[in-house]
Amino acid sequence: MxxxxxxxxxxxxxxxxxxxxxxxxxxxxxxxxxxxxxxxxxxxxxxxxxxxxxxxxxxxxxxxxxxxxxxxxxxxxxxxxxxxxxxxxxxxxxxxxxxxxxxxxIASKDLKKKYDEIYSELDNQKNEYLKKLKQVSQSTDCETEFVNTYSQTPKDTFFELILSISKVLVTKPDSYSFRYNDVFDKKGNVKKFLEKNQQLLSQYVSKYDELLKKSKFFKSSGNSFGTYQANELVKSTEDNSYFDAGHKFTLSDNAEIKSAEELKQLLQTEITAIVNDEKLKKSFDQVDKSIGANAELRAFKSAIEKDNLLLVELEKYEDFRKKVWNNYISSLATETKELAKIYESKKAELEKIISEAKKxxxxxxxxxxxxxxxxxxxxxxxxxxxxxxxxxxxxxxxxxxxxxxxxxxxxxxxxxxxxxxxxxxxxxxxxxxxxxxxxxxxxxxxxxxxxxxxxxxxxxxxxxxxxxxxxxxxxxxxxxxxxxxxxxxxxxxxxxxxxxxxxxxxxxxxxxxxxxxxxxxGKYRKDVFSNFKQQISNQKIFISIIPFLRNIIEYTEESTSANYGLLTSCLHMKSNTNSIKCSDILTLIHSTFPSTNTQNIGFGAKLIKDFVYETADLIEQENPISEILLENKITLSIAIRFKAEEYMLNKIPNSSSLVISSNQTSELLNHFKAINNDKSIITILERVNLMTPENIHVNAFMYEPLIDISVFHLVDLYKKVKQLI
The missing domain is CATH 3.40.50.300 (P-loop containing nucleotide triphosphate hydrolases)
Structure with a gap:
């Protein structure tokens, strides 16, 4: 580049x-x-x-x-x-x-290579596992859904959760007729609906519990025996070995169950009787109608219409979500245990790599x-x-x-x-x-x-x-x-x-x-005035060094000294301004800066005020005018102030009797405003007062305003002030 x-x-x-x-x-x-x-x-x-x-x-x-x-x-x-x-x-x-x-x-290439090699193998195994899990759950993103269901800390990764759940798989998992996302949608609309309609849901569950109490098979008080427990009982006896051994069930009404088939039929009859109960149906219809035409809940509506008793499980929504995933994972028990085994065999090595990574x-x-x-x-x-x-x-x-x-x-x-x-x-x-x-x-x-x-x-x-x-x-x-x-x-x-x-x-x-x-x-890399002192014969620089010279005199002789007063009269219209010659200033420059004694000027006989105006006029006519040179801006600023003060002193009655010890331009402007309300003139004079002070009262450290201000703005203001006189 x-x-x-x-x-x-x-x-x-x-x-x-x-x-x-x-x-x-x-x-x-x-x-x-x-x-x-x-x-x-x-x-x-x-x-x-x-x-x-x-x-x-x-x-x-x-x-x-x-x-x-x-x-x-x-x-x-x-x-x-x-x-x-x-x-x-x-x-x-x-x-x-x-x-x-x-x-x-901060990534170590060696560590990352080892880490990636292990996870490459694990990810291949995981991807094959997720294909099967997706078939079971019909979830659109079963990995994320599974992790979000069980994760409690950032350390609960997919593999950590698989390792944990592989130890608590159910022997005979339930299967579900609904698609996972029909009930557990990603936007959370089903959960929001259930929370909003908690009262209707509670009414349904309450009526369901009442029916269980009346059932000769189910029970809903004390140690409850509901559909879940009944289904578990059916699963455990479905191979008939329990009954073949001569055992039987005796119900609360003394009826006897002597085979797995009889148990299944009884369970189905009891469930059908509960589901078809008019009061329970009416309660379900209230929930169903609350869904109405909500398009986002259409799939959920279809799911509960196929299986009304889903509402009982959904009263504890998050618990049911975990139960569903546990059954999905348990249906892939062999694959789950194998994946957990592979991860566990790599875990120690991964932990070692992670420990090194922190270093x-x-x-x-x-x-x-x-x-x-x-x-x-x-x-x-x-x-x-x-x-x-x-x-x-x-x-x-x-x-x-x-x-x-x-x-x-x-x-x-x-x-x-x-x-x-x-x-x-x-x-x-x-x-x-x-x-x-x-x-x-x-x-x-x-x-x-x-x-x-x-x-x-x-x-x-x-x-x-x-x-x-x-x-x-x-x-x-x-x-x-x-x-x-x-x-x-x-x-x-x-x-x-x-x-x-x-x-x-x-x-x-x-x-x-x-x-x-x-x-x-660029210019002015070092102290600009050190450069100025070497070019006293340059008209612009001769004028521009006056403010700096006055600052030096102020520090070395006090502001009450004659030399300070002389230089002030070169920056403001004073009673002696019209009599000061450039040679007077040169003498003071030589005495203050001995290194300049060998330098002379060809304009010593000129009056300083006339010399400032003459030089400013030359700058105004320059084409192109340098926008960078500080001496252009300082000279124009002094000329502008001279013109403005000269104009105001001529307009203010008895101006010669005014006693102004500081801020002369501002004080003159206040007196001028008292006798003249011409807004166009006052606007020009206010611009003079605003733009020139920082450009004239300048020392070696604070001259940024000189550089920031546009020379074109100063030329424009100089022209306007000249037109006043």
């Missing part, structure tokens, strides 16, 4: 962007882009993210002007980049979940250790299903130990943790998610274009520098190509320095009125 060509048109806020990131030419793995707010950063990252996700229903577009044709092309070394080769890292993305990636860097977390532990050492967050990460991640490639189930100083850690799930963490801590958590994905790509040696969208924003300094250290590691790894986006100029300078980037790989982004995005070579 040596050359990446990105062409975008009408992608969110980007009108057009066409740029080649030539990594090999600059011998770099990273490009850095400083993009002031509103330029292109979010739109660029979002577009690349959608390209990576490759969802046809959600692709880049212009959300405002939907009829505009969208172009989004990413070409790597002459070929369209695959969606899996792009990863957009955004610390605000709280929906990103990389837990599926964890298995790729196979070297890379995982290194990642977590690195994260915990670098990032200052109140939690540690744990995987609670380690062996399944390693051996079954299941998604990692992450939990977090939240730590308060001097307190025992408390384990929390992801959602609870996020509700506790601060904004910066949440961002660290989201970054951790991306670390898993990135480490996964490392293990797979997967070449990837990483788009890093302001990933250190809102972090405290400790965590910000942890991110920077990680970026250094990624920058040194040739399988990754990085495009780092930021709107934070301090972060921009720091990254450029820490990664030792070629300045041709550090861009500053601009956007014109047509939404065309261009990347210019």
């Amino acid at each position: 040596n050359l990446v060509e990105i062409k975008l048109e009408n992608c969110f806020g980007i009108g057009k962007l066409d740029h080649k990131f030539n990594f090999s030419q600059l011998n770099t793995n990273s490009f850095l882009i400083y993009a002031p707010n509103g330029t292109m950063k979010t739109s660029f990252a979002k577009t690349l993210d959608l390209i990576a996700k490759n969802d046809s229903k959600s692709m880049p577009c212009d959300r405002v002007y939907e009829n505009r044709v969208t172009v989004h092309s990413v070409i790597a070394d002459g070929n369209a980049i695959s969606d899996g080769s792009i990863l957009v890292v955004n610390a605000e993305d709280n929906n990103y979940d990389s837990s599926t990636k964890i298995s790729s860097f 196979e977390f070297t890379i995982w532990k290194d990642i977590i250790k690195t994260f915990n050492e670098r990032f200052y967050v109140p939690f540690e990460i744990k995987i609670v299903n380690q062996e399944d991640v390693v051996l079954k490639e299941e998604t990692a189930n992450l939990e977090f130990d939240y730590k308060d100083p001097n307190e025992t850690p408390v384990r929390k799930d992801k959602n609870t943790l996020l509700s506790i963490l601060s904004k910066g801590e949440q961002r660290a958590f989201y970054i951790l998610q991306f670390l898993f994905d990135i480490e996964s790509r490392k293990q797979l040696n997967q070449k990837t274009l990483l788009i890093l969208d302001d990933i250190a924003d809102s972090f405290d300094y400790k965590n910000k520098y942890a991110i920077i250290e990680y970026l250094k590691e990624l920058h040194a790894n040739s399988i990754f190509k990085l495009i780092i986006l930021t709107h934070n100029f301090d972060f921009y300078r720091t990254i450029a320095s820490r990664l030792s980037l070629n300045w041709k790989a550090a861009y500053m982004a601009t956007k014109n009125d047509s939404r065309l995005i261009t990347f210019s070579e």
Whole structure:
């Protein structure tokens, strides 16, 4: 991935962007882009993210002007980049979940091979068994249905349950006329119906019990003897050996049963009499009618109409479900015992592998250790299903130990943790998610274009520098190509320095009125004013150094000094402003910065105010005008303020008598508003007051507003202020 060509048109806020990131030419793995707010950063990252996700229903577009044709092309070394080769890292993305990636860097190949070999044999046996079980149960998914019926803990796997139930099989299993899912449907509609109509069901069972009490064969009080017990009795005597031995049954009315056939006939007669009882039929009809025309219960309706007495069993729905499965499994007793035997013979070896698997977390532990050492967050990460991640490639189930100083850690799930963490801590958590994905790509040696969208924003300094250290590691790894986006100029300078980037790989982004995005070579890697001091003869720079010089004087001589007052008069309209010459300022520059003593200017005789206006007029006429140069913006800002204050002082009566010690532009605006309510003029002056202070009162550490503001906005405001005079 040596050359990446990105062409975008009408992608969110980007009108057009066409740029080649030539990594090999600059011998770099990273490009850095400083993009002031509103330029292109979010739109660029979002577009690349959608390209990576490759969802046809959600692709880049212009959300405002939907009829505009969208172009989004990413070409790597002459070929369209695959969606899996792009990863957009955004610390605000709280929906990103990389837990599926964890298995790729913690799974032991040797252990997994052994594990797979055992389970391959077991699965073959299981599949053959399930074919027979499906024939018996007629269930659409008998494995899931069986496991869900008996499972109580995550350790209750199919094989564990088969092993357990193989020890409690019934000798002579019942068979059922209904299909399993007709009574135990997957949506749970039958259960919901029975719960909703519990009263009707209880009435039916109550009437059934009354009939049992009246029966000469059945009994429903004390030690009950109902249809289940009777059927079990029939099964145990159906070979007639009991009767052939001379035994017989004597009923409560003294009637005698001397053969299995007589017993069967008596049982059938008694059951028929109960089922055909008018009161019981009426009770059944009430249940039947409650089902009505419910299409989802049609199969269930048919099942109970064929066998009314199913309702008796269904009063205890879940117990009956287990009973049904026990009978299904028992009907395959030989096969069940054989499968259980095979699994039991492998179980010890599997447990040994699983035990070893829990130890196979070297890379995982290194990642977590690195994260915990670098990032200052109140939690540690744990995987609670380690062996399944390693051996079954299941998604990692992450939990977090939240730590308060001097307190025992408390384990929390992801959602609870996020509700506790601060904004910066949440961002660290989201970054951790991306670390898993990135480490996964490392293990797979997967070449990837990483788009890093302001990933250190809102972090405290400790965590910000942890991110920077990680970026250094990624920058040194040739399988990754990085495009780092930021709107934070301090972060921009720091990254450029820490990664030792070629300045041709550090861009500053601009956007014109047509939404065309261009990347210019970055500037101001170090202290901008150190650079300014070397170019005093440059008109723009001479003007731009005045605010910085005033800050230095403020720190070294106090704000009450004459020199401080002189420089203030170069930034505000004061009584002496019209008499200050550029040579006066040069003298002060030389005395404050001795290294500049050898530098001279050719405009020393010019008055500073006129010189500022003259230089601002030249900037206004530049075509094309540089959107990056700070000196353009500082000069325009000073000229704008001069013009605005000059206008207001001319309009305010007796302005010469005003005493203003601070915030002069704001104070003048308040006085002006008191005598003039022209909204169009006030709007312009308010823009002056809003846009210029941060651009003029600037020191070596805080000049990001200068870079963020558009030079075109300043030119436009300068023109409007000039029109007032």
